[in-house]
Amino acid sequence: MSNAAVLDRIASVTLSSVTLPLPTGISDAKVFTGRQRPMTEVAFLFAEITTESGHEGVGFGYAKRAGGPAQFAHAREVAPDLLGEDPSDIGRLWTKLVWAGASVGRSGAATQALAAIDVALWDLKAKRAGLPLAKLLGAHRDSVRCYDTSGGFLHESVEQVKDNATATLASGIGGIKVKVGQPDWREDLRRVAAVREHLGDAVPLMVDANQQWDRPTAMRMGRALEEFGLVWIEEPLDAYDAEGHADLTRALTTAVASGEMLTSVGEHHELIRHRAVDILQPDAPRIGGITQFLKLATLAEHANLGLAPHYAMEIHVHLAAAYPAEPWVEHFDWLYPLFNERLECVDGRMHLSARPGLGITLSDRAREWTVEKSTVGG
Secondary structure: OOOOOOOOOEEEEEEEEEEEEEEEEEOOHHHHOOOOOOEEEEEEEEEEEEEOOOOEEEEEEEEEOOOHHHHHHHHHHHHHHHOOOOOOOHHHHHHHHHHHOHHHOOOOHHHHHHHHHHHHHHHHHHHHHOOEHHHHHOOOOOEEEEEEOOOOOOOOOHHHHHHHHHHHHHOOOOEEEEEOOOOOHHHHHHHHHHHHHHHOOOOOEEEEOOOOOOHHHHHHHHHHHHHHOOOEEEOOOOOOOHHHHHHHHHHOOOEEEEOOOOOOHHHHHHHHHOOOOOEEOOOHHHHOOHHHHHHHHHHHHHOOOEEOOOOOHHHHHHHHHOOOOOOEEEEOOOOHHHEOOOOEEEOOEEEOOOOOEOOOOEOHHHHHOEEEEEEEEO
């Protein structure tokens, strides 16, 4: 059997479990309703892949509050199946790894563990081509609209949120998202009204209830929020309540957005099938990586949905740039210490860099925060 089409082979895979400490405990509505504790750290899974020809790729996934050790353990079990494979065959390798761990399913921690590997393979492929990932995929634009979430959490006073928003806009970011979903819905309305008055009508403003409303409350709040000219209302209901989201989407003028908590293309397809949202918010690390994200993006485009990927802007700026309709990308400053590079935001838009691949390298701090590491091959 000829190997003429094999361009290279995977020589080693290094997996690192990294715990990123957050400067302060982060609280959204799930903390205020008693469902979670404040978040004090984020667990990252990094994959670094090296080929026999000396090419390298880096990718990452993450877990908030719990799940990081599970992702690392699963990735470590299946990683040996990559050795000797051609890294160009990304779709086939994703399927191979899924079947290697098929007994634990095709969503959740099992496929999230594959995301870091999948992202690293795409990073490697773009680097070999000498292109930013967005250009390898086929970019529709060189910059994307961006909004900030990291300054709008509920553990901060509304005065602090307003100060954060002022600084955010001055830094070149275009929109502001604030958290809602508190037990007292009137406090939510007061908070949104204060922020809107501070920003003025021209600044894009979004709110995020983090799945804390029931159907009647979501409908009441959705109607009450119409006056503020929001870009969207995010996760008004349980992420898996496609029918409830669909009723809300039909009833409101304001766009409804959701999807970040779903962990597979199939789960997102339920939102699409029910016409449950106006804006889909997939998270590449949560649904299994870039390979799965691209499948979902095709479905979203076919359904004429807006796109606003969740978190992980270092990955999503590339994927959003390759989406036909004008998307949004979520800016978070939490991940800054992990990488040596920064994404540039100017005039409300996040710009692609000319660096090949994802355009990121791991910082010394990321190496210092590594709690477990495993290498196969090499």
